[in-house]
Each structure stands twice: as C-alpha cells, then as structure tokens.
Amino acid sequence: MDSRYESSDTLRNKCAACFRQFNKMEHLVEHMRISYHSVHEPMCGICKKHCRSFESLREHLIGPLPKLECKNIFNVRGCRFCLTILDSASARMIHQDRCQQSNLHAGLLARMANLGMRDNLTIDNGYNRGPQVVALGCKMVGGGSDGSLDLCGRVCLIDENENIIFHTYVKPPIPVTNYRYETTGIRPEYLRDAMPLRIVQSKIQTFLCNGEPMWKIRPKGGKARILVGHGLDHDLDRMQVEYPAVMIRDTAKYPPLMKTSKLSNSLKYLTQAYLGYDIQTGIQDPYEDCVATMRLYMRMRSQRHRVEDYPLASDPQNRNHFASWRQSELERMNPEDMLAISRSDYYCWCLDS
Numbered sequence: 305m306d307s308r309y310e311s312s313d314t315l316r317n318k319c320a321a322c323f324r325q326f327n328k329m330e331h332l333v334e335h336m337r338i339s340y341h342s343v344h345e346p347m348c349g350i351c352k353k354h355c356r357s358f359e360s361l362r363e364h365l366i367g368p369l370p371k372l373e374c375k376n377i378f379n380v381r382g383c384r385f386c387l388t389i390l391d392s393a394s395a396r397m398i399h400q401d402r403c404q405q406s407n408l409h410a411g412l413l414a415r416m417a418n419l420g421m422r423d424n425l426t427i428d429n430g431y432n433r434g435p436q437v438v439a440l441g442c443k444m445v446g447g448g449s450d451g452s453l454d455l456c457g458r459v460c461l462i463d464e465n466e467n468i469i470f471h472t473y474v475k476p477p478i479p480v481t482n483y484r485y486e487t488t489g490i491r492p493e494y495l496r497d498a499m500p501l502r503i504v505q506s507k508i509q510t511f512l513c514n515g516e517p518m519w520k521i522r523p524k525g526g527k528a529r530i531l532v533g534h535g536l537d538h539d540l541d542r543m544q545v546e547y548p549a550v551m552i553r554d555t556a557k558y559p560p561l562m563k564t565s566k567l568s569n570s571l572k573y574l575t576q577a578y579l580g581y582d583i584q585t586g587i588q589d590p591y592e593d594c595v596a597t598m599r600l601y602m603r604m605r606s607q608r609h610r611v612e613d614y615p616l617a618s619d620p621q622n623r624n625h626f627a628s629w630r631q632s633e634l635e636r637m638n639p640e641d642m643l644a645i646s647r648s649d650y651y652c653w654c655l656d657s
Contacts, residue, residue: 320639321345321354321646329635336634336642337626340617343610344652346560349382349389350374358578359563361387385580386603404580405599437464437553437656438512439532439598441590442539443488445495451482456542457490459504460590461511462598468591470508473498474543489587505544512547523550530656532601534571534593555600559650571596578603605653615655617647 317326321341326332345354346361351374355361364371365378365387381390385403390396438461445457455476461469473490475498483490514527521528531547533539534555540547555561556568561578563569569577572584575596583592614621625645626634634642 316638318639320643323353330631332639333626333631333634333642336646339646340649341643341646342615342648343612344560344615344648344650344654346387348374349387350377356559357562358387358560359569362577385578406579406581436514437530437532437598437601438462438469439594439601440508440536440539441533441593441597442542443490443588443590444542445476445480445484445488445490446482447476447478447480449481451484454538454542455480456501456504456539457483457488457495458590459508459543460594461508462591462594464598464602466595466598470511471591472504474504475500477501485587487584487586487588489589501543508543509545509547512545512551518546518548521548521551532597534574534597535568553601553653553656555597558604558653560604560652561600574600601653605656607652607654609652609654612647615648616651617649619647622647 317329317332318324319326319332319335319339319341322339324335326335341354345356346358347354348361348364348371351371353364353371355364363369365374365382366384378389380393381396382388383390383396383400383403385400388399388403390399441460442456443458444454447453447455455478456474457476457480458473460471463469473494475495477500480492480495483492485491512529512531513521514529516526516528520526523530528548528551530551530553532553532555536552536554536556555571555574561569561574571593572582575581575583579596579599583596616622622645624630625647
C-alpha cells in the first residue's frame, strides 16, 4: 500500500522495529510481547528496519526481493561483509579493504606452515581489565566399527591476538578406525605417542577455569576465560570438558549469525560471507578454525549499541514490561514507546566489551 494512503490507525499499529502492520493495536502488543526487538538486533542503516539476523538483513539489502531504495543505496555505499552503510562510495572502498580480511589470511597461511606442538598451559592468578578470551578448535578422527564415531585427534587454543597457547595431537581412549586423512591430515604415527585425552581434558579444563571453582564462575568480574568456537557443544563433549554456558561464545548458535530458519551456518560460510576469505579447503587445520571464530567473535563484539542498564528480557527489572495485566496501558502507548521498553532475548556479544 502506498504510504500516502495509509490510514492513521494502520500507522498507529505498525511495529517501529520490523515495520509489520496490524489491524488492531492488541495484535501489535502481542507481537511486541513475543518478538524481543531491541537495539542489539541487526538494523538496516538506511531505513532503520530491525532484522532478526544478519542473513535476514542481507536479504533485505541484496536478496531476491530487496527493498529497492535500500538496495540502490547499498550498492553504492554498503559494505558486503559487515553490511554497514558508509558516507560515500570512496569511504566504502577504504572501509571494505579493511573489513575484508583476505589479506590477513595470507599471513595466517604462512604461520600455519610453521606450527609446532605446544602443550604447556598456565593459570593466570592476576586479574585483568576484562575476562580473557580464547578460541578452541578440534579435528576429529573416527572410531567404532565403521569409523563414524567422532574422536578428538587434534586440538588448538589461541588468544585474542591469534597466538597459539596450546596445540597438540590427542590420543583417543579407544582405537582409531578412520583417520580421515583427506580432511584432518592426521596419520597413525602422529597419535601413537600423542598426549592422552584425559590429560588434554584436565589441562584445558584447568586453563579455562583459571583458578576459579566451577560453581563460582560468572561472566563479569571473575578470572575464568571466555571460550569462543564453532559447534563447541560437540567439541567439549568429545574432550569430556565441562564449562558453564555463560562463558561460551559459539558462532554456530549466535542468533545474529544464524539463518532466518534458525539452522546454523557452517564456519566455512560465515568466514566467506563476513570475513571475506575461504577456509577448510583440502586438509583442515584447527588453528585456521580458531582464527576464523575469533575474528567473527571480535567483529560481533565490536558493534556499538546503545547502553542499557538491564539489556536482557530475562532481567528481573524487565519482566513486567509486557505483562498481560498491563494490556490496557500498552494499547495506549505508541509503537516507538513500546520499542523503547522492549529487550533482547539473547546475550549480545557487545556486552563483553
């Protein structure tokens, strides 16, 4: 419908975030109650529409059926990696050269060629300005009669600056029946005298907790480390490592990086789409995966969102914002006011900064 002919009632019942229109105000209230729109959602830099994920924002800008005005501006001033809108075409060129990290990948490949095994992890008993962040990557070999059982055969940990702090082959507790050499590059002789899984598990668990008891670990003000990775539930399970969910940043499960269908994107796709280079071609190295997940995490963490005292819908101070007993009051509010009290239903990584 042409905006010139929209009724005042229709405009009043239009969501201020995603622009959906409703016939009745009560329907808009119910939409706001379950949508969890917030400043942490990816947002179009042109029309200011909120999207549930960057994939949804990408479709809005350059998908099969984009918003034409936004598409035209994005084609001139938009970065295809972080989806930011720049002030001019020349500013876009300068920005996109930095945003695309393919030039960093060449140096990464050179470092990978000289990787050695490092098996010494230490506890840092001093407090830092913020929680330390490390990325974990594993490569699995196969066990069982058909080789389909995943067993950890190699593990790598890096810091925020992409320096290796732990890198070793792992000797599984049961026989390996498929080394999956085409993708892992692991040969039988590499695991023959490798570090046993139980020692790897103990070292990594102790390093992540960093001197704090598991029950005491909290996301702010403690010494335990933030753990970054892709598909970490599987990796930690295969290594028999337990770690609190509040300290895990998984690029496979982070809502802004997930497809609108809620199915996880592969690390290979995320790296190509948001960092601008290819990984996992031929034999795969866990260090390369660690670097990709760390870079994705740092990109998501560096987003600048408005600071809120209580940014999550689960915070006690927000639980009554859209309570049913406030229905009449909510129906008298305008869409912008309702958006102002709405909060996110996921932990935005910008809160780690």
